[in-house]
Structures are given as C-alpha cells and as structure tokens.
Amino acid sequence: xxxxxxxxxxxxxxxxxxxxxxxxxxxxxxxxxxxxxxxxxxxxxxxxxxxxxxxxxxxxxxxxxxxxxxxxxxxxxxxxxxxxxxxxxxxxxxxxxxxxxxxxxxxxxxxxxxxxxxxxxxxxxxxxxxxxxxxxxxxxxxxxxxxxxxxxxxxxxxxxxxxxxxxxxxxxxxxxxxxxxxxxxxxxxxxxxxxxxxxxxxxxxxxxxxxxxxxxxxxxxxxxxxxxxxx
Numbered sequence: 001x002x003x004x005x006x007x008x009x010x011x012x013x014x015x016x017x018x019x020x021x022x023x024x025x026x027x028x029x030x031x032x033x034x035x036x037x038x039x040x041x042x043x044x045x046x047x048x049x050x051x052x053x054x055x056x057x058x059x060x061x062x063x064x065x066x067x068x069x070x071x072x073x074x075x076x077x078x079x080x081x082x083x084x085x086x087x088x089x090x091x092x093x094x095x096x097x098x099x100x101x102x103x104x105x106x107x108x109x110x111x112x113x114x115x116x117x118x119x120x121x122x123x124x125x126x127x128x129x130x131x132x133x134x135x136x137x138x139x140x141x142x143x144x145x146x147x148x149x150x151x152x153x154x155x156x157x158x159x160x161x162x163x164x165x166x167x168x169x170x171x172x173x174x175x176x177x178x179x180x181x182x183x184x185x186x187x188x189x190x191x192x193x194x195x196x197x198x199x200x201x202x203x204x205x206x207x208x209x210x211x212x213x214x215x216x217x218x219x220x221x222x223x224x225x226x227x228x229x230x231x
Contacts, residue, residue, distance in 0.1 A: 051104050114141055115158045116148060116220045119188065125226045130197040132228075138210060139188040142218070152181040152191070153209035158226070161200045172196060183210075 005119045120137035154169040161219050170179035172195045183189050197203060203226040 008135055011067040013161040047191070115218055116140055118208055118210065118220070118222045121206065121208065121224050123226070125228055126194070128196075130199070132193060132195045132197065134191075134193045134206075136191040137188060137207070138183055138185065138191070140186065146214070148183055148212055148214045149184040149185045150182070150210065150212040150214065151213060151217070153181060154181065154193070155207045155209075156195075156203050156205065156226070158201055160198065160202075164203065167198065167201070169193075169197070 009072065014211070084162075110183050117139055118136065120135070120138040122135040124133045126132055134154075136150075136152070153164055154172075156172060157164070157166045167182065168179075174194055175195055177194065180195070181191070183191070206224045206226055207221070208224070209219065209221050
C-alpha cells in the first residue's frame with residue numbers, strides 16, 4: 001500500500017507546473033504579439049503624466065476664463081457708466097440750447113415782433129383716461145420796461161358724441177380748482193393746469209386768448225391742434 005504523502009506532493013508539483021506553464025505560455029504569447037510589460041508600464045505612466053498635464057492646463061485655462069469674464073464685466077460696467085455720463089451730458093447740452101433759444105426768442109425773436117405771445121404749449125397724459133395736464137409758457141418779447149398783467153382764457157373745441165362742441169376752462173378743471181387764470185410778469189411766466197375731459201368728448205383744437213390789461217401791450221389769440229407732447 002502506497003503512502004499518501006508522496007502522491008500529494010506529486011499532485012502539488014504537477015499543479016504548480018501547470019500554473020507556471022500556463023503563465024509562461026501567456027507571456028510567450030504576449031512576447032510573440034510584441035507586448036512588453038515594461039514598455040506597457042512605461043506607456044501607462046506616460047499617459048498618466050499627460051493626463052495630469054492636461055488637467056493642470058485645464059485649471060490654468062479656467063482661471064484665465066474667470067479673469068477674462070471679470071475684465072469683461074468690468075469693461076461692461078465702465079461702458080455703461082460712460083454711456084450714462086454721455087447721455088447726461090447730451091441732455092444738459094440740449095437743456096442749455098433750449099434755454100438759449102428760449103431767451104433769444106424773448107430778446108430778439110426771428111420775426112422781430114414785439115409784445116405778448118405763447119412761447120410754448122405742451123399736453124401730457126394723466127393717470128386716468130380723461131385726465132390731462134397743460135403746460136403754458138407766456139413771454140413778453142422785446143418789451144421789458146414794465147410788467148404785463150391780464151388773464152388767460154382757455155377753450156377746447158371738439159366733438160361731443162359726434163356733435164361739434166366747445167368747452168371753456170371752467171367746465172374742464174377739477175371741482176377743487178379755480179378756473180381763474182391770471183398772469184403778471186415782465187419777461188415770461190409758466191403755468192400748469194389740469195384738465196378733466198367730459199365723457200364721450202373727443203378734443204380737436206385748443207384756443208388760447210391772452211388778454212392784456214396793460215396799456216400799449218396788445219392781447220393775442222392762438223390756436224393749437226390737440227396732441228400730447230406738442231409744443
């Protein structure tokens with residue numbers, strides 16, 4: 001009867017030989033296919049190094065992008081500030097031009113006519129559908145040795161439910177406002193009046209009568225088409 005020890009050792013040796021043979025066969029196959037474990041390890045290390053370099057480049061590029069975006073936002077804000085300053089400057093220049101034209105019109109108008117006149121009439125829409133505001137500027141042209149006094153008469157022509165109708169100021173102002181419109185000035189005077197149009201009334205024309213009570217200064221009458229923003 002054989003002992004079990006040698007048989008076990010033989011089996012173990014055969015198993016080891018089988019594993020070693022299999023590994024050698026695997027390595028031989030890789031060598032035959034031009035595979036080298038050292039080269040493969042080096043290539044993998046090279047790829048890992050390249051990945052790290054690319055990741056570093058991505059980080060640097062992200063920082064540059066953030067910096068460029070910050071510069072862009074700063075430039076955009078600076079441009080907005082310049083635009084705002086330029087708009088304000090242009091507005092001031094226009095205001096000065098308007099003021100020069102206004103005073104030139106008082107001192108030496110283009111038509112050379114003396115006396116009272118309506119220098120400006122503007123309409124603006126109120127909050128309510130029938131609410132409007134009238135801004136009137138009266139001037140005394142080339143005649144400033146004394147003040148002129150008098151009263152403005154205002155009327156509004158249009159169509160009331162399709163019928164031609166004229167309303168005077170007393171019928172158009174709010175109940176808590178007076179319809180009296182006196183004036184007294186030497187060079188010019190500004191007025192702001194509120195109008196409430198009757199229901200169903202479509203305005204077409206504004207009539208202004210500037211009645212002077214000062215001797216040697218004649219009264220004037222002027223008419224204007226109804227349109228908001230007019231002057």
